Amino acid sequence: MxxxxxxxxxxxxxxxxxxxxxxxxxxxxxxxxxxxxxxxADLDNRTYSMLMHFAQLCGFILPMCGWIVPLILWIIKREDPYINEQGKVVFNWIISSFIYFIICFILWFIVIGIFLTIALGIVSIIFIVIGAIRAKDGVIQNYPMSISFFTIDPDAASAADDTP
Known part of the structure; x- marks a missing residue:
C-alpha cells in the first residue's frame, strides 16, 4: 500500500x-x-492479444498462416496501445524464429541443424504459450531469445488505463 x-x-x-x-x-x-x-474492454483486449499469440500456431498447420493470421489480427486493432505492443512482441518472435530457422536449415548439412530445427519448434511452442499467458495477464514482454526489431513499451497497457 x-x-x-x-x-x-x-x-x-x-x-x-x-x-x-x-x-x-x-x-x-x-x-x-x-x-x-x-x-x-481491458479483458477483451487481453483475450484478443492472447489469441494473436496463439495464432502463430497456425504456422504448424499451414506454414504461411503462422505470420499472416497474427498480422491480420494486429492490423485490425492496431490503434489500441496494448494490442499494438503485443503485436510487436509477436512479430519480434516471428522474425527472430525465421532467422533462427534459416541458420538451422544451413546447418542441416552438418546434421546438427536437424536437431536444432526440432528444438526451435519445441521452444517456439513453449514461448508462444508463455507469451499468450502473459498477454492474458496484461504483461508486455518480449519472448526469450527474441531479437528486438520493434521497440516494446512495457508500460503501454498502464498508460492506456490512465487516460480518461
Missing part, C-alpha cells in the same frame, strides 16, 4: 484536478487492487 500516493490523489480530487472516476481508479491501482478493477 502506498498511502502517500493515496493522500496526493485525495488532494488532487479535492482541488478538482481529477474526477471521482479517475480518483477511484488511481486509488485502486495504488492500493494494489488493480486486478479487480479491470474493465470489460
Amino acid at each position: 502506498d498511502l502517500e500516493k493515496v493522500e496526493k490523489l485525495n488532494e488532487l480530487k479535492e482541488k478538482g484536478m481529477i474526477t471521482e472516476e479517475e480518483y477511484a481508479k488511481a486509488k485502486a491501482k495504488a492500493l494494489g487492487a488493480s486486478g479487480s478493477s479491470d474493465t470489460p
Whole structure:
C-alpha cells in the first residue's frame, strides 16, 4: 500500500484536478487492487492479444498462416496501445524464429541443424504459450531469445488505463 500516493490523489480530487472516476481508479491501482478493477474492454483486449499469440500456431498447420493470421489480427486493432505492443512482441518472435530457422536449415548439412530445427519448434511452442499467458495477464514482454526489431513499451497497457 502506498498511502502517500493515496493522500496526493485525495488532494488532487479535492482541488478538482481529477474526477471521482479517475480518483477511484488511481486509488485502486495504488492500493494494489488493480486486478479487480479491470474493465470489460481491458479483458477483451487481453483475450484478443492472447489469441494473436496463439495464432502463430497456425504456422504448424499451414506454414504461411503462422505470420499472416497474427498480422491480420494486429492490423485490425492496431490503434489500441496494448494490442499494438503485443503485436510487436509477436512479430519480434516471428522474425527472430525465421532467422533462427534459416541458420538451422544451413546447418542441416552438418546434421546438427536437424536437431536444432526440432528444438526451435519445441521452444517456439513453449514461448508462444508463455507469451499468450502473459498477454492474458496484461504483461508486455518480449519472448526469450527474441531479437528486438520493434521497440516494446512495457508500460503501454498502464498508460492506456490512465487516460480518461
